[in-house]
Amino acid sequence: MPQRRSLPDTEFLLDKFERLERLFAPAPFGVCVFDAELRCRQVNGRMAQIDGLPVELHLGRTLGEAAPELALALEPILERVLREKTPVFDWGLDIPPGPGEAGPGRTWQSCCYPLRGKDGTVLGASLVVQDVSERKREEAAQVKLLRFEALLSTLSATFINLPVSEVDRKIVQGLQKIVEFLGFDRSTAWRLDRESGAMVCTHSYEAPGIEPPPAILPAGLVPVWNAMVKRDEIFKISDIDEMPDEFQREKVYCKQLGGIRSIMFIPASVAGEVVGFITFVSYSVKRSWPDDLTQRLRMVWDIFANALERKSADQKMQKALAEIQVLKERLEAENFYLRDQIRLDNEYDEIIGNSGGIRKALLRVEQVAPTDSTVLIFGETGTGKELIARAIHNLSPRRARPMIKVNCAALPAALIESELFGHEKGAFTGAQARQIGRFEAAEGSTIFLDEVGELPLELQAKLLRVIQEGQFERLGSTRPITANARVIAATNRDLTREVKERTFREDLYYRLNVFPIHVPPLRERLEDIPLLVWGMVEEFGRSFGKTIERIPKKNLESLAHYPWPGNIRELRNMVERAMILSNGPTLVIDVPEGHAAANVATLGIEDVERFHILQVLERTGWRVRGRNGAAELLRLKPTTLDSRMKKLGIKKASAPLEPA
Numbered sequence: 001m002p003q004r005r006s007l008p009d010t011e012f013l014l015d016k017f018e019r020l021e022r023l024f025a026p027a028p029f030g031v032c033v034f035d036a037e038l039r040c041r042q043v044n045g046r047m048a049q050i051d052g053l054p055v056e057l058h059l060g061r062t063l064g065e066a067a068p069e070l071a072l073a074l075e076p077i078l079e080r081v082l083r084e085k086t087p088v089f090d091w092g093l094d095i096p097p098g099p100g101e102a103g104p105g106r107t108w109q110s111c112c113y114p115l116r117g118k119d120g121t122v123l124g125a126s127l128v129v130q131d132v133s134e135r136k137r138e139e140a141a142q143v144k145l146l147r148f149e150a151l152l153s154t155l156s157a158t159f160i161n162l163p164v165s166e167v168d169r170k171i172v173q174g175l176q177k178i179v180e181f182l183g184f185d186r187s188t189a190w191r192l193d194r195e196s197g198a199m200v201c202t203h204s205y206e207a208p209g210i211e212p213p214p215a216i217l218p219a220g221l222v223p224v225w226n227a228m229v230k231r232d233e234i235f236k237i238s239d240i241d242e243m244p245d246e247f248q249r250e251k252v253y254c255k256q257l258g259g260i261r262s263i264m265f266i267p268a269s270v271a272g273e274v275v276g277f278i279t280f281v282s283y284s285v286k287r288s289w290p291d292d293l294t295q296r297l298r299m300v301w302d303i304f305a306n307a308l309e310r311k312s313a314d315q316k317m318q319k320a321l322a323e324i325q326v327l328k329e330r331l332e333a334e335n336f337y338l339r340d341q342i343r344l345d346n347e348y349d350e351i352i353g354n355s356g357g358i359r360k361a362l363l364r365v366e367q368v369a370p371t372d373s374t375v376l377i378f379g380e381t382g383t384g385k386e387l388i389a390r391a392i393h394n395l396s397p398r399r400a401r402p403m404i405k406v407n408c409a410a411l412p413a414a415l416i417e418s419e420l421f422g423h424e425k426g427a428f429t430g431a432q433a434r435q436i437g438r439f440e441a442a443e444g445s446t447i448f449l450d451e452v453g454e455l456p457l458e459l460q461a462k463l464l465r466v467i468q469e470g471q472f473e474r475l476g477s478t479r480p481i482t483a484n485a486r487v488i489a490a491t492n493r494d495l496t497r498e499v500k501e502r503t504f505r506e507d508l509y510y511r512l513n514v515f516p517i518h519v520p521p522l523r524e525r526l527e528d529i530p531l532l533v534w535g536m537v538e539e540f541g542r543s544f545g546k547t548i549e550r551i552p553k554k555n556l557e558s559l560a561h562y563p564w565p566g567n568i569r570e571l572r573n574m575v576e577r578a579m580i581l582s583n584g585p586t587l588v589i590d591v592p593e594g595h596a597a598a599n600v601a602t603l604g605i606e607d608v609e610r611f612h613i614l615q616v617l618e619r620t621g622w623r624v625r626g627r628n629g630a631a632e633l634l635r636l637k638p639t640t641l642d643s644r645m646k647k648l649g650i651k652k653a654s655a656p657l658e659p660a
Contacts, residue, residue, distance in 0.1 A: 028130065033115070035124040038062050038078055050108070050131045069096045074110070074127065081112045081125045088112045092136070093129075106133040151181060152296060156303050164311040168203065171304050175205035178280075178300065182293075185283045188213045189304060191276040192229060199226070202276070202308070210283065211258055222250045229267045229277050234298070236264035236289040262287035266298050268305035275305055326436075351387050352535045353528035357520030361388060368515045369395035374467060376452075376512045377490040379519030381609065381644075382569030382635075385490040386450060388519055392488060393446040401445035404438050404485075409451035410637045417459055417475060424476035439472060442485035452512065453493035453504060454643075460505045467511045487512070522564040522571060529559050529571070536572055537587060540579040549585035558591045565608035569635050610648045613641070617650070 030047030034040055043058040053067055063071035063078075073095050077088050088111075095106040111128045155174050162170060175187040188204040197219035206212055219226050224247055228235055237243055240254045240261060254260040262282040267274050278301040351362065368375055369392045377385045386405065393403040411419055418428075422437030438447060449455075455463065466472045467487055471480045489512045498504035522529070533556065537548050564570055578589040592615065616630045623629045624638055631638040645651075 030127075030129045030131075032058065032127045032129075033124060034078060034127065036082065036122070038075065038082075038125075040066070041124065047129065050129060072096065077110065077112050078125050078127065081114050082122060085114050085116075085122050087114070092132075106131060107136045108132065148181065148296065151177060152300060155300060159303055159307045162307065164314045167307045167311045171203045171307065172205055174300065174304065175203060178297070179205050179207060182280075183282075184280050184287070185210045186213070186279075186281050188279045188281075189276065189301075189308075190217070190279070191308075192274055197226060197230075199229070199277075203304075213257070213279075222253055225250055225265065229265070230274055232267045232269055232274050234264070234266050234294060236294065238262050238286045238288055259283060261285065262289075264289050264294070264297075266294070266301050268298075268301050270305060270309045275309060277301075278304070351384065351391060352531050353525060354531065355520070355525035355528045357518075357525050358528060361517055361519055362391070364515070364517045365391050366395065368392060368517075370397065372396075372486050374486070374512055374514045375488045375517060376495075376515070377488065377517045377519060379490070379492060380521045380567055381492050382567035383519040383521055384568050385492075385519050386448065388517060389446075389448045389450075389488045389490060393448075393486075396446065396486070398445050398486060403446045403448055404442040405448045405450060406438050407450045407637070407640070409454040409643055410640050412639075416455070417462065420459070421462070421472045422474040424474050428475065434474075437472075437474065439466060439483050439485055440481065444484055446486045446488055449487065449489040451491060451640075452489040453491040453495055453498060457503070457505065460508045464505065464508045464511060467508075522567045526560045530556055532568065532571060533559070533575055533589070536575040537579065540576055544579055546579060546582060547585060548579070548582065548587045551587050551589070555588055555591075559589060562591055563608060565612035566634065570612065573633055573635065606648060609644070610650060613645065613648065613650060 028046055030044060030050040032040055032043045032047050039060055039062055040058040041060075043055055045055065048055045048058070051067060051070055057066050063075055073093055077090065077093075081088050090108075090110045093108045093110050095108055097105045108129045109132050110130075113126045113128075114122045115124045115126055117123050155177070158170055158174070159167075171189060175189070178184070179187050184207070186204065186206045189202050191200045191202050193200055199217040199219075199222075201213050201215050201217075204213055225235060240251055240263065243251050254263065260281050260283060262285075263279060264281075265277045265279045267277040269275065278297075280297065351358065353359075365388060375389070375392060377388050379385045379388075390403060393399060406420065408416065418435070418437065420437050420439055422435050422440055425434050449463075462472065466483050470483050472483055473480055493504075495504050495509050495513075499506045499509050533551065537551070540546075541548055559571070559574075566573070574589050574591075578587055582588075613630070613634070616633050617624075620628065620630045620633065624631050624641055626632075629638075631641045634641060636644070
């Protein structure tokens with residue numbers, strides 16, 4: 001210790017120093033005594049350790065002379081003590097780093113007291129300090145840890161009952177909070193593709209100026225990391241240059257991505273299977289990855305991974321529900337569209353007949369049925385074109401599902417598009433709910449377009465697109481729907497003539513007429529009449545509870561001489577009427593007047609049809625609708641009969657055609 005001076009003031013200050021040193025000796029406090037000019041008069045060894053200056057560099061010097069960085073922090077306090085003559089305490093005094101020192105500086109707790117002489121005069125000041133830098137760093141780290149725990153808790157709470165539509169946005173927000181809080185440069189979530197082994201980027205957040213990651217990392221690009229992910233192993237390194245040689249490809253990859261300095265990835269598994277991983281990278285500085293931080297980041301990733309898995313499961317469920325809804329709508333549509341076909345399903349198990357014409361038609365049915373080719377059935381009204389279509393369907397690979405029928409002549413032009421292709425809610429006035437069309441109902445089955453020649457021209461173009469491209473849109477929607485329905489069409493019109501007259505599209509005609517089948521009229525297969533009659537008698541006998549044992553031969557012969565303008569439909573009406581009137585085992589079928597029947601064969605097809613409709617109208621008193629009306633007797637819908645009457649020019653003033 002230096003020699004004491006004899007000056008009373010100096011002795012007084014030294015005495016005070018000794019007392020202070022004895023007082024604070026049990027604790028690691030630095031003690032320093034200054035005179036009124038703020039020159040250091042005494043200092044203990046602990047003070048020298050705290051401020052890093054040897055004891056001899058303190059004595060006789062001001063702080064500005066000994067350590068300018070200390071003077072910036074301490075001299076204002078000492079001057080205040082001398083000026084105000086009162087103690088000053090500072091529990092968090094920041095000391096900047098000295099020359100050549102790195103780091104954030106130091107933190108001291110200081111107590112500064114005025115030193116008074118016997119007469120009360122302030123002779124100097126004492127400074128007592130303790131270095132609390134380490135404790136402050138620990139406290140700051142603890143505070144930061146608590147804030148990070150709060151962040152994790154908030155993130156965890158965010159994903160409770162979070163709608164799946166919000167999952168992606170909230171994950172990106174969570175990555176941003178982690179990057180900003182911990183000072184990373186980028187954090188990215190990846191999905192592991194189970195089939196290819198590739199790593200697919202799903203979510204990422206980058207600090208400003210940092211490039212985003214690639215969309216896909218092929219399995220061979222970073223093979224060691226890929227294998228570690230699949231084994232559910234965590235990888236972390238503070239300096240890429242220190243990676244072992246086995247990570248050579250990974251090291252090259254990091255340098256190609258702009259020079260990644262530090263990196264860590266954490267896999268996540270759901271139900272024991274690795275589903276993906278999350279990466280944290282730093283470009284600018286080396287980052288340490290302590291275990292407690294790693295474990296907390298793994299908790300975050302588990303939260304994200306479970307949310308993503310829940311979203312994936314929800315998407316699968318929604319897809320399944322959508323498929324179920326489509327199947328439900330299709331079944332409902334089938335039920336609705338098949339109501340008017342129940343009667344036909346119960347009529348005949350097979351087409352009855354042994355004539356050459358019908359055998360030729362059935363041969364063509366057998367030839368085309370196993371294919372998916374479009375079929376066009378020609379024939380007069382009432383010849384059984386629908387039965388031919390049903391036979392094709394029942395012999396085809398699509399027979400497991402019911403055939404869907406559309407009578408193009410029976411539907412109003414304004415509604416036929418909706419019936420064929422369906423509509424969305426609000427597509428037109430009265431469309432209060434979505435409805436699938438008959439093409440959707442016929443998915444994987446057959447759609448039968450009866451009276452296809454009645455389709456309006458504008459709809460013919462849409463039908464052509466369905467046949468040609470296999471796609472259509474519902475009314476009110478722009479989303480294309482794929483159609484997988486075999487098309488069978490039927491017509492009683494001469495489509496070649498209508499193509500020439502431009503009332504039927506030529507391209508549609510050739511698309512439909514891939515495999516034509518002609519169904520002969522009944523007058524060309526008269527030898528089949530006895531078989532047909534007895535088949536109908538058996539059917540109506542079961543319905544009416546009657547037994548017929550014989551039909552007079554002359555009665556069957558008269559049926560063979562009738563020209564049958566209404567074909568099998570007309571024959572069926574006659575047999576049904578006879579069965580209703582029959583009271584015994586013998587059935588007599590009423591045949592129309594002979595003179596008209598004998599000469600009607602000389603008329604054209606439309607004349608014969610007009611003649612027959614007029615006969616039925618006369619019989620019903622020109623009543624078209626209702627029970628026993630002309631439409632019911634002709635087995636036609638009233639709208640169809642109205643259309644035929646208009647086309648044939650039949651009005652109430654008309655009279656039946658008589659032979660010339």
